[in-house]
Amino acid sequence: MRAPYGLDILDNCLACPMREEHLFCHLPDAAVQRLNEIKSTAVYPKSAMLFIEGQQPRGVFVLCAGKAKLSTSSSEGRTVITKIAEPGDVLGLSAAISNRPYEVTAEMIEPGQANFITRDALLHFLREHGVVALRVAEELSRNYYTAYEGIRTLGLTNSPSERFAKLLLGWSNAAGNGDPPQVKLTLTHEEIAEIIGTTRETVSRLLSQFKRKQLVQFKGANLIIRNKAALEDMVNS
Amino acid sequence: MRAPYGLDILDNCLACPMREEHLFCHLPDAAVQRLNEIKSTAVYPKSAMLFIEGQQPRGVFVLCAGKAKLSTSSSEGRTVITKIAEPGDVLGLSAAISNRPYEVTAEMIEPGQANFITRDALLHFLREHGVVALRVAEELSRNYYTAYEGIRTLGLTNSPSERFAKLLLGWSNAAGNGDPPQVKLTLTHEEIAEIIGTTRETVSRLLSQFKRKQLVQFKGANLIIRNKAALEDMVNS
DNA sequence: GGGTTTTTGTGATCCTGATCACAGAGGGAT
DNA sequence: ATCCCTCTGTGATCAGGATCACAAAAACCC
Numbered sequence: 001m002r003a004p005y006g007l008d009i010l011d012n013c014l015a016c017p018m019r020e021e022h023l024f025c026h027l028p029d030a031a032v033q034r035l036n037e038i039k040s041t042a043v044y045p046k047s048a049m050l051f052i053e054g055q056q057p058r059g060v061f062v063l064c065a066g067k068a069k070l071s072t073s074s075s076e077g078r079t080v081i082t083k084i085a086e087p088g089d090v091l092g093l094s095a096a097i098s099n100r101p102y103e104v105t106a107e108m109i110e111p112g113q114a115n116f117i118t119r120d121a122l123l124h125f126l127r128e129h130g131v132v133a134l135r136v137a138e139e140l141s142r143n144y145y146t147a148y149e150g151i152r153t154l155g156l157t158n159s160p161s162e163r164f165a166k167l168l169l170g171w172s173n174a175a176g177n178g179d180p181p182q183v184k185l186t187l188t189h190e191e192i193a194e195i196i197g198t199t200r201e202t203v204s205r206l207l208s209q210f211k212r213k214q215l216v217q218f219k220g221a222n223l224i225i226r227n228k229a230a231l232e233d234m235v236n237s
Numbered sequence: 238m239r240a241p242y243g244l245d246i247l248d249n250c251l252a253c254p255m256r257e258e259h260l261f262c263h264l265p266d267a268a269v270q271r272l273n274e275i276k277s278t279a280v281y282p283k284s285a286m287l288f289i290e291g292q293q294p295r296g297v298f299v300l301c302a303g304k305a306k307l308s309t310s311s312s313e314g315r316t317v318i319t320k321i322a323e324p325g326d327v328l329g330l331s332a333a334i335s336n337r338p339y340e341v342t343a344e345m346i347e348p349g350q351a352n353f354i355t356r357d358a359l360l361h362f363l364r365e366h367g368v369v370a371l372r373v374a375e376e377l378s379r380n381y382y383t384a385y386e387g388i389r390t391l392g393l394t395n396s397p398s399e400r401f402a403k404l405l406l407g408w409s410n411a412a413g414n415g416d417p418p419q420v421k422l423t424l425t426h427e428e429i430a431e432i433i434g435t436t437r438e439t440v441s442r443l444l445s446q447f448k449r450k451q452l453v454q455f456k457g458a459n460l461i462i463r464n465k466a467a468l469e470d471m472v473n474s
Numbered sequence: 475g476g477g478t479t480t481t482t483g484t485g486a487t488c489c490t491g492a493t494c495a496c497a498g499a500g501g502g503a504t
Numbered sequence: 505a506t507c508c509c510t511c512t513g514t515g516a517t518c519a520g521g522a523t524c525a526c527a528a529a530a531a532c533c534c
Contacts, residue, residue, distance in 0.1 A: 072389060075473050080392035082385070094378035103385055126374075130367025133374060134334075137363075140377040141331035147384035148319070148340055152309060154391040155317035155434045158492080160521075188481065197392045199522060204483055236312055395522080397491070425511065436492060441513055481530070488523085499512070
């Protein structure tokens with residue numbers, strides 16, 4: 001059976017093995033079964049909004065396939081992307097747990113699939129299964145560390161070039177260690193700018209500058225990192 | 238009985254009533270009693286380090302009196318202050334829960350008192366008392382929101398003036414609503430700079446500039462906010 | 475394939491804060 | 505008082521990006 005957008009439907013994506021540290025993996029059977037009862041699965045096209053900053057938290061989404069960008073905007077239209085979520089990530093957890101409005105907007109940037117669990121069902125479930133509550137606490141502290149890394153990046157570096165170099169290195173690490181390391185560039189310059197807190201033009205210029213200096217090189221949509229050492233130098237300048 | 242530094246010893250500061258939403262308040266008697274058994278209390282002078290960025294997490298500190306600054310530094314000596322912790326705050330929680338190194342350094346900026354609970358004892362306690370684990374999850378999501386606010390501040394505003402105005406307004410709100418609102422300035426310009434991500438000089442200049450424009454005014458160590466509206470305008474410029 | 479929209483490249487200008495460099499002010503100690 | 509050390513104020517300089525303004529290129533859609 002084929003889902004739209006060329007994705008395979010995962011009939012039990014809560015238990016998907018893609019991330020060992022996954023929130024809802026390796027739970028007691030009773031818990032897994034209960035989870036399967038309270039979750040509902042849906043498929044989302046590109047640009048679908050899972051939830052929007054400021055909304056009351058309806059529940060959590062467990063991303064099974066596709067990618068989503070989490071962003072927040074100021075009243076004047078400035079936007080920061082705080083995270084690119086990947087399969088296995090749990091979205092909206094802290095809002096659901098603390099019953100505050102969603103603090104970010106989650107928008108699919110690649111078509112995908114997610115499980116949804118309502119807030120009530122989740123809290124009920126957590127009260128029944130104390131062990132899982134600890135898991136949730138761990139997941140929240142992971143979220144916290146991610147946010148915290150963002151602060152370090154935005155606060156401890158002043159130059160966009162530094163942040164951009166850091167971002168590229170981060171991506172190439174996450175993508176595994178090819179040699180030479182390479183990264184598939186799926187985001188627009190605008191989006192990259194919103195991650196590293198600068199303008200689209202600056203990202204364009206940095207990219208050409210990096211190419212000119214032979215730090216990176218394009219092969220289709222893939223960015224090959226030619227001079228990793230030089231990029232690393234820029235980061236701890 | 239008087240403690241050093243003119244502080245009253247709180248003989249059971251875990252249950253201190255200062256913050257209703259306090260992590261360890263309003264728990265079942267059994268839990269409170271167990272907590273009292275596993276905690277240990279100590280008094281800290283100004284400049285004492287509760288823990289340092291990168292150390293393995295020994296446990297959590299519940300701040301009972303005094304203030305502490307949480308900060309992180311880059312290899313080149315640049316520093317960001319992520320939070321000024323106040324009585325009732327739990328420090329080192331996410332590190333302890335997730336068993337990662339402390340992500341920040343906690344240094345007392347006012348003498349005070351804190352309870353310490355070792356990581357092992359805490360985890361043990363949480364496994365016994367599932368309800369409290371949920372509380373911990375809530376506290377962690379509070380931490381997350383705080384970090385997240387930091388990202389918004391650093392990422393969505395470009396001008397130090399904007400961030401400084403925002404900081405002052407935040408402080409005046411936290412201090413309750415005097416009229417005119419006023420704030421006790423306990424931090425050095427350097428420290429303020431490390432909060433809003435700028436330099437000491439810029440903070441000095443901004444302060445004089447705000448005085449010149451009659452936005453604020455000094456009364457000893459207290460900063461009186463003369464023109465709140467104007468500051469608010471700067472924030473959503 | 476043509477027309478439309480989104481994305482990217484690049485020049486010119488301008489301005490804010492970072493940086494460097496001192497001098498003065500305050501605050502403890504002895 | 506005196507010394508010392510940490511803070512604060514302010515000037516001068518300078519560079520790196522933000523901003524504005526187009527044009528080219530690519531992606532997208534009937």
